[in-house]
Amino acid sequence: xxxxTHDMYFxxxxxxxxxxxxxxxxxxxxxxxxxxxxxxxxxPFWFMIVTSLKAPxxxxxxxxxxxxxWVSEPTFxxxxxxxxxxxxxxxVIAELTAEEYRQAEINGQISSSYNFGRYFLNTFIFATxxxxxxxxxxxxxxxxxxxxxxxxKNALFAVLIATMMVPGEMMIITxxxxxxxxxxxxxxxxxxxxNFVSIFYIFYLRQTFATIPNELYLAxxxxxxxxxxxxxxxxxxxxxxxxxxxxxxxxxxxWNAFIWPNLVANGTHPIxxxxxxxxxxxxxxxxxxxxxxxxxxxxxxxxxxxAPLILIFILFRRYIMRGxxxxxxxx
Amino acid sequence: MEKKIxxxxxxxxxxxxxxxxxxxxxxxxFGFKGTLxxxxxxxxxxxxxxxxxxxxxxxxxxxxxxxTEDKEYFARFIAQLxxxxxxxxxxxxxxxxxKKRRSNYRMGHGGxxxxxxxxxxxxxxxxxxxxxxxxxIISFIEDFSWARGSGSFAILNYFRRLTEISNWQTGTxxxxxxxxxxxxxxxxxxxxxxxxxxxTFILTIIIVPLSVIISLLIAVFxxxxxxxxxxxxxxxxxxxxxxTIAIGxxxxxxxxxxSGGMLNQFLGLFGVExxxxxxxxxxxxxxxxxxxxxxxxxxxxxxxxxFMSGLQSIDKQYxxxxxxxxxxxxxxxxxxxxxxxxxxxxxxxxTSTIGSFKMYTSVISLFGRSADGAGSFGGSDGLQWLTVxxxxxxxxxxxxxxxxxxxxxxxxxxxxxxxxxxxVSKRRVHY
Numbered sequence: 001x002x003x004x005t006h007d008m009y010f011x012x013x014x015x016x017x018x019x020x021x022x023x024x025x026x027x028x029x030x031x032x033x034x035x036x037x038x039x040x041x042x043x044p045f046w047f048m049i050v051t052s053l054k055a056p057x058x059x060x061x062x063x064x065x066x067x068x069x070w071v072s073e074p075t076f077x078x079x080x081x082x083x084x085x086x087x088x089x090x091x092v093i094a095e096l097t098a099e100e101y102r103q104a105e106i107n108g109q110i111s112s113s114y115n116f117g118r119y120f121l122n123t124f125i126f127a128t129x130x131x132x133x134x135x136x137x138x139x140x141x142x143x144x145x146x147x148x149x150x151x152x153k154n155a156l157f158a159v160l161i162a163t164m165m166v167p168g169e170m171m172i173i174t175x176x177x178x179x180x181x182x183x184x185x186x187x188x189x190x191x192x193x194x195n196f197v198s199i200f201y202i203f204y205l206r207q208t209f210a211t212i213p214n215e216l217y218l219a220x221x222x223x224x225x226x227x228x229x230x231x232x233x234x235x236x237x238x239x240x241x242x243x244x245x246x247x248x249x250x251x252x253x254x255w256n257a258f259i260w261p262n263l264v265a266n267g268t269h270p271i272x273x274x275x276x277x278x279x280x281x282x283x284x285x286x287x288x289x290x291x292x293x294x295x296x297x298x299x300x301x302x303x304x305x306x307a308p309l310i311l312i313f314i315l316f317r318r319y320i321m322r323g324x325x326x327x328x329x330x331x
Numbered sequence: 332m333e334k335k336i337x338x339x340x341x342x343x344x345x346x347x348x349x350x351x352x353x354x355x356x357x358x359x360x361f362g363f364k365g366t367l368x369x370x371x372x373x374x375x376x377x378x379x380x381x382x383x384x385x386x387x388x389x390x391x392x393x394x395x396x397x398x399t400e401d402k403e404y405f406a407r408f409i410a411q412l413x414x415x416x417x418x419x420x421x422x423x424x425x426x427x428x429x430k431k432r433r434s435n436y437r438m439g440h441g442g443x444x445x446x447x448x449x450x451x452x453x454x455x456x457x458x459x460x461x462x463x464x465x466x467x468i469i470s471f472i473e474d475f476s477w478a479r480g481s482g483s484f485a486i487l488n489y490f491r492r493l494t495e496i497s498n499w500q501t502g503t504x505x506x507x508x509x510x511x512x513x514x515x516x517x518x519x520x521x522x523x524x525x526x527x528x529x530x531t532f533i534l535t536i537i538i539v540p541l542s543v544i545i546s547l548l549i550a551v552f553x554x555x556x557x558x559x560x561x562x563x564x565x566x567x568x569x570x571x572x573x574x575t576i577a578i579g580x581x582x583x584x585x586x587x588x589x590s591g592g593m594l595n596q597f598l599g600l601f602g603v604e605x606x607x608x609x610x611x612x613x614x615x616x617x618x619x620x621x622x623x624x625x626x627x628x629x630x631x632x633x634x635x636x637x638f639m640s641g642l643q644s645i646d647k648q649y650x651x652x653x654x655x656x657x658x659x660x661x662x663x664x665x666x667x668x669x670x671x672x673x674x675x676x677x678x679x680x681x682t683s684t685i686g687s688f689k690m691y692t693s694v695i696s697l698f699g700r701s702a703d704g705a706g707s708f709g710g711s712d713g714l715q716w717l718t719v720x721x722x723x724x725x726x727x728x729x730x731x732x733x734x735x736x737x738x739x740x741x742x743x744x745x746x747x748x749x750x751x752x753x754x755v756s757k758r759r760v761h762y
Contacts, residue, residue, distance in 0.1 A: 026660065030552045037549060038566045041628065045569065047593060048581045063589040066596050141451040150444035160455075166463055167689055167745060169723045169738040173469075173731065174462035194458040197451050227443050256574045258692050259724075280576045287580055287699035295584045302577035313572040321568065324636055 045306075052078050052300040056088070059296045078300030082286070084114045088297070111286065114297075116304055118275045119282035122265075126191055126278060127254035133196040134250045135243060141202045143231045146209035147217070160199045172260065179264050186276045190264045195257075201246045204323070208242040209235055245323035248316050255309060256280060279305045470735035473509035514736035523714055524737060527722040534622060534716070535687040542627045543634060543679060550638035551668060564639070571632035579696025582625045583609050586697070609697050611711045618698070618709040618716055626693050630686070634679050641675035642668070681752045685745050691720040719744070 010016040046069060051059060053074035062068060080086040087093060087109040096104065104110045144150070145157055175194045184190030212235060220230045236243065258280040265276040266285075277285065283301045286294070313320060389409050469475055493508070518524045553563055570578070585593035586608035595605040607613040608621045649667050658666065669676070694716055698707040709715035717725075719741050726734040 027556075030556060034549065034552055034556075034563050037545065038563055041566055041570060041631075044578055044581045044585065044628070047585055048578075051581075051584070063587060063591045066591040067587075067593050137451040137454070140447040144444045144447035148440050148444045148447065150441045153444075163455075163459060163463070165742075165745060165749065167720075167738060167741045169689075169720055169741060170466045170735075171459055171462040173723070173727060173734055173738060174465040175458055176727065177731075178458070178462075193454065197454045197459070199455070199459075202451065227440070252572065258576055263727075280574060283574075283576055283580065284696070284699065287583075287696075295587070298580055299584060302574075302581050305574050305577040309572045309574060310569070313569070317565070320572065321636060324571070324633065 048299055048303050048306065051296055052303040054078075054296050056293065056296045060293055063295075078296045079304065081297050082114050082116045082301050082304065084110075084117065088294070112275070113282065113285040115275050115277075116279070116282065116301065119277055119279045120304075122276060123255060123278045125188060126257075126261075127251050129188065130192045130196040130254050131247055131250040133192065134198055134201065135247055137197050138201045138205055138246060139231070139236065139243065142205035142209055143235065145202070145206045146212075147231070147235070148227060161203065164199050164203075168259075172263065176263055183270070185264055186267045186269050187265075191261060191276075191278075195260060198250070201250070205239065205242055205246060208239045212238050241319065241322070244316075245319045248312065248319050249323055252309060252312065252320075255305075258284070466735045466738055469732050470514055470739045471510050471512070472732060473511055473513040475508075475514075475732035475735075514732045515740070518733055518736050518740065521733075523717055523725075524719075524722050526714070527717045527719050528740075530716050531688055531690060531718045534619070534626070534690060534718070535684060537623055538626045538630070539680065539683050539687055541623070542630045543676070543683065545627065546631045546634035546679075547638055547672075547676070549631070550635050550642060551664065553635070553639060554642040564635075567635050568632050570629055571636070575629065575692045576696045578629070579625060579693060580699065582621070582628075583697045583699065586621050588613075609709065613709065613715075615710070615715055621697055622694055622709075622716055625697060626687075626690070629693055630683060634683065637675050637679055638672065641672045645671045677752060677756045681749060684748050684752070688741065688744055688748070689720050690718045691724070694718055694721065 010019060050069055050071045051067075053071045053076070054062075055073065055075050055077060058073070059067070077086065077090060081088055084093060087096070087104045089109055091100075091104070093101070093104075093110065101110070145153065171194075179185055179190040179194065182190070184193075216234055216238075217230060220234055225233065257278065261278045262281040262284065265278060266281055267276060268274060269276050275282075283298075283305055286298055286301055549567060553560055553567070556563075587593065587595070588605065588607040588610050589595065590599070590605040592605070594608065595603075599605070606617055608617050613621075645668070649671065650663060653663050653667055694708055695706055698709045698713070698716075707713035708717045708721055719737065723734045723737045723741070726737065
């Protein structure tokens with residue numbers, strides 16, 4: 001008797017049974033494989049959460065007896081340290097006398113690197129301004145390539161695409177000299193202006209713009225719209241999901257930027273004297289040879305840098321995955 | 332104003348000589364095929380209705396006051412269309428051509444293009460195009476290093492200094508820079524550069540195949556399940572949205588050399604002695620393992636996502652057909668999934684090989700606690716697993732021309748990888 005399972009037909013009962021055994025054993029294997037690698041992916045995150053909540057002395061003790069993946073007495077001590085609220089031995093910094101403060105500095109219980117509030121503020125300013133500039137320039141340039149006719153359009157576009165292949169190091173070597181020449185070291189200008197134009201996003205948005213039917217353009221011409229009115233009233237609303245994707249990816253890129261900020265914003269502002277580090281290089285600065293016994297503090301630093309990203313991911317998962325898989329196919 | 336509708340041409344074509352391009356746009360927007368000198372693309376607009384219906388629509392549009400300028404001409408235009416359409420029975424679509432006097436139309440677009448491109452182009456020229464050329468030139472100037480620290484446009488400053496020298500020594504002509512391949516020669520004789528190329532090469536040929544194969548398996552498995560698929564997909568995607576430095580530091584702590592450290596504790600279950608992984612005294616093999624593990628962890632998310640989107644576009648019929656033919660799972664994977672996924676596999680191979688040759692952040696984030704603190708590449712000298720990009724940054728300050736030469740070499744490596752893989756794709760990829 002023919003039997004139907006999973007939209008398939010089998011010649012007889014025996015063939016069906018054989019298929020079923022194969023099916024379920026492969027299911028078990030697949031879920032085992034996925035779970036194993038899933039655990040491998042999750043482990044650093046779990047380790048980070050748990051370790052950042054451990055008291056430093058408990059973790060040091062565990063290092064010689066076996067680190068546990070559970071925390072029995074969670075504490076926010078590590079977070080208070082990296083935000084510069086308490087010293088490493090738990091005294092509130094605001095309540096220290098000048099002498100105690102000096103002593104704590106000498107003993108290395110306070111560090112100028114424990115300044116994550118400032119890092120967050122810097123990164124917020126950097127991400128906001130550079131994303132705004134990225135979106136504006138990307139929309140305009142993508143519009144020019146998708147809709148306007150001008151001499152040398154295809155040649156210019158080919159040059160831009162070819163430029164995407166050039167390793168960033170070639171630019172960074174010269175850009176560093178340029179930034180120094182402008183006196184932009186340790187300023188937001190130096191951080192933002194060199195990198196905010198993204199050829200990749202221009203290309204990506206142009207692809208979206210190109211799918212907008214011509215009839216809309218012609219109809220808008222009839223209604224007497226100019227090119228820029230058409231961009232503002234028709235193209236941007238239609239391509240809004242793509243622009244959202246670009247915005248999110250750009251904010252995430254700013255949050256994760258390391259190489260360039262590490263070169264040009266690793267000190268204090270030339271005029272205002274405030275710390276110019278962003279979260280990535282700020283985090284790197286607490287990572288040093290003397291960090292033995294500061295593992296939990298470093299992990300807390302990783303935690304506060306990672307948490308906002310995970311939050312953005314949970315909120316905008318659809319947009320992020322869409323953007324990346326698109327770019328994956330169209331290259 | 333000359334407005335003429337030429338009806339004596341071949342019935343399949345109409346030529347209008349008009350000055351108002353909006354009529355043309357309008358006709359096309361209602362489904363007519365047409366050409367206008369500047370608008371070759373517009374011929375792609377395909378009619379959705381019959382011509383009769385379209386002409387009716389145009390009539391209605393006119394009567395309802397949709398088109399206000401030069402109503403009279405528009406009415407004549409439609410009437411003409413209508414007449415010739417009736418002759419043909421209204422069944423066929425004709426192509427018509429609009430001949431318009433050349434106006435400042437193109438100039439207008441050009442001006443708008445300049446406005447639209449200017450913001451991006453200013454910064455691209457200053458911080459992308461100029462640096463590429465500048466770095467390229469510097470890499471061929473032998474004695475460039477003496478101009479370091481001047482902190483100006485590097486190459487302009489260099490020539491300014493040359494003229495300054497000739498001014499000081501009045502009467503002497505400015506010294507000419509020594510052009511040549513000396514910087515490249517220096518780099519290739521520098522053991523740390525050749526070592527960096529070797530290191531990067533070894534890491535690439537281990538990390539790329541490993542992560543591609545695991546990602547492909549995960550993607551195929553994810554695609555074959557329904558229960559919990561979304562959950563697993565989210566989990567496997569998480570590494571993509573994390574900060575490389577932050578998680579690198581977490582890995583570095585998990586790779587602790589203490590007997591109770593995460594990895595040592597785990598290996599202890601199998602009777603392995605505690606090892607040094609990312610410290611100064613770690614062996615090259617051990618630190619290499621740490622780099623490979625972290626990079627595989629870090630790079631799988633993107634690959635899985637690309638493979639998943641590729642798998643979802645494969646027609647299910649192929650699988651049904653092969654199953655009817657009695658193919659087993661492995662044969663299906665090898666004969667159907669891999670060939671049909673070959674565009675994505677090629678794309679991933681190119682991007683991840685190039686990405687792997689640019690490896691930098693994911694290495695230094697592991698070795699912050701070895702010799703020279705942040706910026707170490709492992710080992711007691713901090714150079715154990717120095718990568719090509721690492722070499723470039725290490726020489727950026729004191730030997731700018733050498734770093735430039737290194738970055739040009741990196742560019743060539745990237746080009747060669749792309750060309751090789753393009754050649755392979757001609758033979759092996761099924762589109």
